[in-house]
Amino acid sequence: MKARLAAAGLLGCFVLVAGFEGLRTAAYRDPVGIPTICYGSTAGVRLGDTATRAQCEALLGRELLAAHDAMMACVRVPLTPGQRAAFTSFSFNVGSRAFCRSTLARRLNAGDYAGACAELGRWVHARGVRLPGLERRRAAERELCERPS
Template identity: 60%
Template sequence: MNLRHKIAIGAVTGVLGMTGALVSWFEGRSLVAYLDPVGIPTLCEGVTQGVKLGDRATPEQCDQLLQRELRIALNAVDRQVHVPMPDTRRAALGSFVYNVGEGQFSRSTLLRLLNAGDVRGACAQLSRWVYAGGKQLGGLVNRRAAERELCEVGL
C-alpha cells in the first residue's frame, strides 16, 4: 500500500487518521528502543519522551502511545494556529509537530506566515525542515515533501 492510499483511508477517520497515516509511514514502528539519527532513544513510532535504550513495548502499547502523541501534536496545532484551515493542512501540520515538537513549531517562520495569512509561503517552509544534527536526511526530505503536498491541498 502506498502513502497516498494510506492517507485516503485515514481521511475516512478524519484528521487523526490522516495524521496517523503520515506519521506511521515515515516513522515506522520499533518495539525495542533504538537511537534515532541524532542519538535520541526512540520507541514505537518515533516516541522519545521518557524512552531509554533497552525499553520495549507491545504493539498495543505502541498503538496507545501513537494515539496519545498524535492528539498532543494536533492540540498544539490547534493552540498555535489562529486562522481557519482544512483538515488536510491540519493533518500535515500535526505530522510536522509530531516530528519537531511544539516548541520548534511555535517559534517557526512557518507558523508566523500561516497566522499572517500567507498559506503558500507557510507550506513552502516545510521543505526547509530536512536537517537533523546538521545533516540533511533523505527521510526528512521525503516526509516534508508529503507534508507540504497535503498542506497545499486546495491552494
C-alpha cells in the first residue's frame, strides 16, 4: 500500500490525514454524530466495530487513493505535489462530490491556483458549527497547497 501511495505522491498526505484524524480502533461518533473508525473512516461503520492498527492503515491508504482518483477526475490542470496532497486530504475529508462542485475546484480549473488554495480556509464548518480542528487542518492543507514545487 505504501508503494502505491508513494507512486501517487501521497505519503505526505497519509501522514497529514492520519495526524489530523487520529487513530481510533473502536468505532465512535465524530463531532457531528457520524459513526467513525480508524483514521476518520465512516463508510459502513457501526458503533461497536473494531479494527487493528494495520487494518486502519490499509483502510486509510485505500480511501486516500480513492479520494485522489475521484479528485483528479474533476481537475483539468496540472498540480504540484503539495497541491495534489492538499486537495486529496480535502477531498477525503469533505467527499469528492463536494470537492468537484466547489468554488475551490472551479477556481483551480480556471488556473487560479492562489484562489483555490485560499478557498480551503472557508471549509471549517461541520453542520453549521465552526470546528477548531478543521481550522487547523485547513491551515495545514493551505500551507501544503501554497508550497513551491
